[in-house]
Amino acid sequence: MxxxxxxxxxxxxxxxxxxxxPSFEVVGEAENGEQAVALAHRLHPDVVVMDIRMPVLDGVAATGQLARSLPGCRVLALSTFDMDEYVVAALRAGAYGFLPKDVxxxxxxxAIRTVHAGEAVVAPRLLTRLISTYVRAPRSTRPAAALADPGELTPREVEVWRLMATGLDNTEIADALEISLSTVKNYITSIFGKLDVRDRAQAVIAAYESGLVTARTDG
Structure with a gap:
């Protein structure tokens, strides 16, 4: 690490x-993104715990470089601020997770174990607040989304995607649609492939950007 x-x-x-x-070994420390990329190429860590706001090269740019050049090196991004504007950018750049530093x-x-296993992890409170703030921003300020055509999804997949975006977990989706948990997992795998997203966090962001769901404006 x-x-x-x-x-x-x-x-x-x-x-x-x-x-x-004993399951963790810290093989190196970097003080900026450029150094992190260089050390990662030299040391080949399984996981990089990456601060987002750093000098020389920020954590988002460093994450993007690592995702392209060392795909087996997974990034867990950290931020002091819950609503850091770089959260969405970090996930798009290839971070497998995003947590506040007060975790x-x-x-x-x-989270490190989850990321090491190739799965995504985002603090629930952070993902919820991030999406709420992000989708209320004027559309012109949002980064362009390079998403696959949601029309490629079947009506059932769209419904699973919608429920996922509203915060339901796999078991809750299975209960809501009265289908098995394994069927839900199969739908989600297909959704990820058709939308060209890697994980649940990216799929939720895609749902808001596509207009499939919108943020609540009450309260």
């Missing part, structure tokens, strides 16, 4: 938190 953060105290703190766990050591460790 590689830790990238421009603050020495944060790097050292993360290393001290994670090192006692507990236990949740951080669990």
């Amino acid at each position: 590689l830790i990238a953060d421009d603050q020495p105290l944060v790097r050292r703190g993360l290393s001290l938190i994670l090192s006692p766990d 507990s050591p236990e949740d951080l460790g669990a």
Whole structure:
């Protein structure tokens, strides 16, 4: 594992938190995105814990470079701010997860294991607030979405996608549609492929950007 953060105290703190766990090995530390990319190419860590706001090269750009050149090196992005404007950009760039820096050591460790396994992890509170704020922005300020045509989805897949975007997990989707959990998983795999998204977080963002669902404006 590689830790990238421009603050020495944060790097050292993360290393001290994670090192006692025998399943983790911190192989290096970087103080900016450019150094993180260089070290990742040299050390080949399984996971990079990447701060988003760093000098020289920010975490989003560094994540994009690693996603293209070292796809086996998975990035877990961290931010001090819940509503960091780079969250969506980081996920698009290829980050497998995004967590606020006030996450507990236990949740951080669990997230690293999840990302290492090739699955996505985004703090629920962060994803919900991010989507709410993001979709209320004027459409002209949103980055252009390079999505596959949602028309390629079957009506059933569209319904599963809609329920996923409203926050239901797989079990809740299965209950709502009265289908099996394995069928839901098959639908979701197909949806990811047709939308050309890697994980649930990207699929939710795509649903809002496509207009399939909209943010609630009440309260």
